[in-house]
Amino acid sequence: MRNNHLGTAPGSKFERWGPLLTIAGALLLWEGCSRTDLITSTFFPAPSTIFAVIMGLLLDGQIATHAGVTLARVLAGFTLGGGAGLILGLAMGASPRLHAQIDPLVALVHPTPKIAALPLILVIFGIGEAPKLVLAALGAFFPILISTVAGVQQIPPTYFEVARSYGAGPLNLFRRVVWPGSLPFLFTGARLAINVALVLTIAAELVVGQSGLGQRTWFAWQTMRIPEVYAWLAVTSVAGATLSFLLGGLAKICMPWEHIRAVKRR
Amino acid sequence: MRFECQELCKSFDSSHSEISALDRVSFAADDHEFVSIVGPSGCGKTTLLKLIAGLIEPTAGRVQMSNGALRGRPRSAFVFQDHGLFPWMTVLDNVAFGLEMQGVAQGERLERARAFVERVGLGQFADHYPHQLSTGMQQRVGIVRAFVTEPPLLLMDEPFGALDPQTRRVLQGELLRLWGEHRNLVVFVTHDIDEAVRLSDRVLVMTGRPGSICDTIDIPLERPRDLASREPAEVSEIKWRIWKQLEREVRASLAIAR
Numbered sequence: 086m087r088n089n090h091l092g093t094a095p096g097s098k099f100e101r102w103g104p105l106l107t108i109a110g111a112l113l114l115w116e117g118c119s120r121t122d123l124i125t126s127t128f129f130p131a132p133s134t135i136f137a138v139i140m141g142l143l144l145d146g147q148i149a150t151h152a153g154v155t156l157a158r159v160l161a162g163f164t165l166g167g168g169a170g171l172i173l174g175l176a177m178g179a180s181p182r183l184h185a186q187i188d189p190l191v192a193l194v195h196p197t198p199k200i201a202a203l204p205l206i207l208v209i210f211g212i213g214e215a216p217k218l219v220l221a222a223l224g225a226f227f228p229i230l231i232s233t234v235a236g237v238q239q240i241p242p243t244y245f246e247v248a249r250s251y252g253a254g255p256l257n258l259f260r261r262v263v264w265p266g267s268l269p270f271l272f273t274g275a276r277l278a279i280n281v282a283l284v285l286t287i288a289a290e291l292v293v294g295q296s297g298l299g300q301r302t303w304f305a306w307q308t309m310r311i312p313e314v315y316a317w318l319a320v321t322s323v324a325g326a327t328l329s330f331l332l333g334g335l336a337k338i339c340m341p342w343e344h345i346r347a348v349k350r351r
Numbered sequence: 352m353r354f355e356c357q358e359l360c361k362s363f364d365s366s367h368s369e370i371s372a373l374d375r376v377s378f379a380a381d382d383h384e385f386v387s388i389v390g391p392s393g394c395g396k397t398t399l400l401k402l403i404a405g406l407i408e409p410t411a412g413r414v415q416m417s418n419g420a421l422r423g424r425p426r427s428a429f430v431f432q433d434h435g436l437f438p439w440m441t442v443l444d445n446v447a448f449g450l451e452m453q454g455v456a457q458g459e460r461l462e463r464a465r466a467f468v469e470r471v472g473l474g475q476f477a478d479h480y481p482h483q484l485s486t487g488m489q490q491r492v493g494i495v496r497a498f499v500t501e502p503p504l505l506l507m508d509e510p511f512g513a514l515d516p517q518t519r520r521v522l523q524g525e526l527l528r529l530w531g532e533h534r535n536l537v538v539f540v541t542h543d544i545d546e547a548v549r550l551s552d553r554v555l556v557m558t559g560r561p562g563s564i565c566d567t568i569d570i571p572l573e574r575p576r577d578l579a580s581r582e583p584a585e586v587s588e589i590k591w592r593i594w595k596q597l598e599r600e601v602r603a604s605l606a607i608a609r
């Protein structure tokens with residue numbers, strides 16, 4: 086059984102509630118400092134103030150509208166870019182020749198911060214939905230591509246031999262070996278990718294457009310409504326956490342063997 | 352079903368040089384025969400099995416298969432040295448894999464797989480994943496995965512390699528029992544002389560790398576065999592003979608002078 090340095094066993098009360106206590110403590114400290122103007126409440130409004138603003142935005146439907154818009158953009162970009170990365174990644178994983186052909190290009194392009202391409206993308210794709218989609222897709226493409234290639238390549242050759250020895254053809258090799266064998270890597274890539282897609286979508290919204298969490302945050306700042314800036318930030322981080330959480334749930338469903346292994350490791 | 356290896360050679364290209372793993376291996380094996388292969392580590396036993404299975408191609412020579420009236424390559428099943436169970440499939444799905452590849456319908460293949468899983472005492476673990484089993488249990492799954500396809504040719508690469516002597520003994524018994532029912536042609540690689548002699552009709556001894564066959568010994572034991580019975584004196588004689596050959600080859604391959 087794993088023990089941390091405090092010697093508390095996993096699943097103990099402390100381990101379960103500890104993190105919440107930390108968060109609650111930090112919020113309380115912030116509240117106190119802000120109320121007493123120990124920190125400037127104009128720039129650091131009290132959590133209770135921010136919470137009130139969030140409730141207001143929630144009740145008049147703004148959060149649902151703009152979170153919906155942003156999440157739709159993120160998912161569209163993720164699907165488009167991730168799908169392309171997945172297909173190319175599987176092909177590159179399967180074919181060493183294709184890998185040798187394309188990998189240098191990937192190594193060159195991937196490290197460039199995609200956000201730097203935004204002006205260029207705006208010139209090419211105008212200022213509608215297209216540039217946001219392209220930017221998010223571009224961001225999702227590389228993490229998925231790279232993790233898919235790694236996922237396919239790390240499958241021990243024995244599994245291919247086993248499958249071939251029982252007469253598996255290309256389709257069955259893919260279905261029964263390549264796909265499940267690379268799935269854990271794929272999900273790791275997907276979690277990175279969806280986060281990058283979210284960051285880039287928000288960034289694009291800050292600059293162009295009339296809707297979305299990024300645009301709302303920017304607008305609140307422009308009109309100097311600082312508590313609202315915090316409110317939208319909080320909503321954005323909840324949106325990101327939700328996406329990550331959903332992917333984690335999906336991973337559990339798709340890879341029951343990994344899930345069981347993770348539980349066993351605890 | 353019978354097959355014949357004719358002057359099989361296999362070399363591998365490594366970054367520096369060419370490594371010759373097998374050098375002109377010739378032998379034949381007949382229907383219903385249980386043949387064991389012993390030899391020093393690295394002499395090409397696994398390579399030989401893979402050549403017979405058609406998983407890799409020989410550099411020279413060939414494997415001649417004859418399968419009665421059937422055309423094409425006869426089906427063979429391979430039990431891998433490290434069992435090779437798919438970590439993403441349950442025990443039952445792993446065992447049913449061969450049947451799945453043959454296109455047997457899901458209901459039927461699971462039923463047949465379950466019967467075999469139960470035969471080796473793993474019924475309770477049918478829905479577990481391989482990493483939830485002990486090494487010995489995994490080996491058993493690896494073996495029944497091959498048996499369930501009822502292959503005319505069964506190739507086993509040190510299937511009991513990682514086991515303690517007691518478990519090993521029990522599983523040898525289980526293997527003989529299973530084989531007694533199916534009587535397929537088995538080629539069985541092992542490091543264990545005792546195991547080779549107790550299980551097989553014939554033992555082939557290989558030289559160190561590049562491997563070739565330096566001796567063939569018929570085992571004059573009755574079938575069905577009882578592993579628990581005391582062995583006749585002639586068997587000790589045979590074991591001694593194999594041991595002397597092997598010792599020479601192992602010493603040579605480790606470059607240790609006597």
Ligand SMILES: Nc1ncnc2c1ncn2[C@@H]1O[C@H](COP(=O)(O)OP(=O)(O)OP(=O)(O)O)[C@@H](O)[C@H]1O
Pocket residue numbers: 363364365370371372390391392393394395396397398399432560
């Ligand atoms: N895919 C490969 N590429 C390069 N060399 C290989 C490959 N497979 C095997 N060899 C070489 O061929 C030789 C024989 O290997 P093999 O695995 O057949 O030995 P083995 O008799 O099964 O050994 P062990 O008893 O340890 O399992 C070894 O020297 C090994 O280095």
Ligand SMILES: [Mg+2]
Pocket residue numbers: 396397398432508
């Ligand atoms: Mg071997």
